Amino acid sequence: MTVLETIQKSTEFLGKKGVESSRLHAELLLAHVLAMPRMKLYLNFERALTAPETDTLRELIKRRGQREPLQHIVGSTSFCGLDMTVNRHALIPRPETEMLAEMGWNFLSTLNSQLSTALDFGTGTGCIAIALAVKCPSAQITALDVSPDALALAKANAERHQVASRMEFLLGDGFAALSTPRLFDLIVSNPPYIASAEIATLDPEVRDFDPRGALDGGTDGLDFYRRLAKQAAAFLKLGGKIMVEFGDGQAPEIKSLFESEKWIVEAVQEDYSHRARILVARR
Numbered sequence: 001m002t003v004l005e006t007i008q009k010s011t012e013f014l015g016k017k018g019v020e021s022s023r024l025h026a027e028l029l030l031a032h033v034l035a036m037p038r039m040k041l042y043l044n045f046e047r048a049l050t051a052p053e054t055d056t057l058r059e060l061i062k063r064r065g066q067r068e069p070l071q072h073i074v075g076s077t078s079f080c081g082l083d084m085t086v087n088r089h090a091l092i093p094r095p096e097t098e099m100l101a102e103m104g105w106n107f108l109s110t111l112n113s114q115l116s117t118a119l120d121f122g123t124g125t126g127c128i129a130i131a132l133a134v135k136c137p138s139a140q141i142t143a144l145d146v147s148p149d150a151l152a153l154a155k156a157n158a159e160r161h162q163v164a165s166r167m168e169f170l171l172g173d174g175f176a177a178l179s180t181p182r183l184f185d186l187i188v189s190n191p192p193y194i195a196s197a198e199i200a201t202l203d204p205e206v207r208d209f210d211p212r213g214a215l216d217g218g219t220d221g222l223d224f225y226r227r228l229a230k231q232a233a234a235f236l237k238l239g240g241k242i243m244v245e246f247g248d249g250q251a252p253e254i255k256s257l258f259e260s261e262k263w264i265v266e267a268v269q270e271d272y273s274h275r276a277r278i279l280v281a282r283r
């Protein structure tokens with residue numbers, strides 16, 4: 001089959017399996033197999049695939065048809081322009097979270113301190129922490145997670161981007177991972193925020209492939225915000241800020257939760273679809 005025929009057949013198959021943007025995913029998987037940028041496929045529509053190429057692609061398309069995320073199949077995703085290795089042990093970084101990272105590095109850049117410090121609570125792949133370290137070359141970044149496998153992945157990603165020497169990786173349950181009391185300029189977090197009962201209703205790509213521990217925010221989805229609102233102030237320097245991402249529709253509850261713990265909410269930031277998704281607060 002030619003490249004064009006392969007794209008058409010794969011698109012049809014993925015569409016039948018309920019995969020959104022089936023043509024795009026067919027093209028991305030084929031481009032991955034042929035080790036060429038997706039746009040180059042368009043210059044090669046008449047090229048015939050070899051038998052090994054066809055076999056490899058068939059396997060990948062089958063996996064995508066079983067709703068395995070594209071990012072797991074190709075093994076990486078882009079976050080703030082940085083290539084992040086991804087696997088089943090950590091949440092696939094989402095585009096919305098790039099805004100949180102950007103707000104974080106903008107704040108760190110305004111500090112005069114030689115050595116600004118930030119804590120990423122629930123680091124997963126390390127995407128936020130690594131983006132902060134890359135964009136703020138004198139900052140020291142602490143990444144913590146309760147999952148040893150996620151933390152190993154975060155460390156590998158940090159090494160890949162040559163920022164591991166300015167980062168530390170702490171394993172443990174929330175702030176208990178910090179064995180000695182420490183103060184940070186910034187605490188960022190994209191914690192698990194899905195209500196436990198809602199997880200079963202999510203798309204298979206999320207429900208079956210993101211780790212449950214990265215999704216489950218307790219009965220109402222707000223468990224981690226309660227912990228952060230109660231505990232985070234003790235780990236912030238004077239003038240320090242907390243920035244947390246939350247789910248669509250959670251803004252009013254998160255805002256009042258932080259305010260009831262004496263935080264001053266500075267901003268509730270909307271994402272590019274005009275949905276409130278990030279809270280910025282200080283004491």
Ligand SMILES: C[S@@+](CC[C@H](N)C(=O)[O-])C[C@H]1O[C@@H](n2cnc3c(N)ncnc32)[C@H](O)[C@@H]1O
Binds near residue numbers: 097124125
């Ligand atoms: C929604 S994911 C976010 C991952 C990453 N920061 C991102 O934005 O893509 C939440 C992360 O919090 C971690 N986590 C869950 N419970 C935790 C706990 N009690 N203490 C520390 N981290 C926890 C999970 O393992 C997961 O990596």
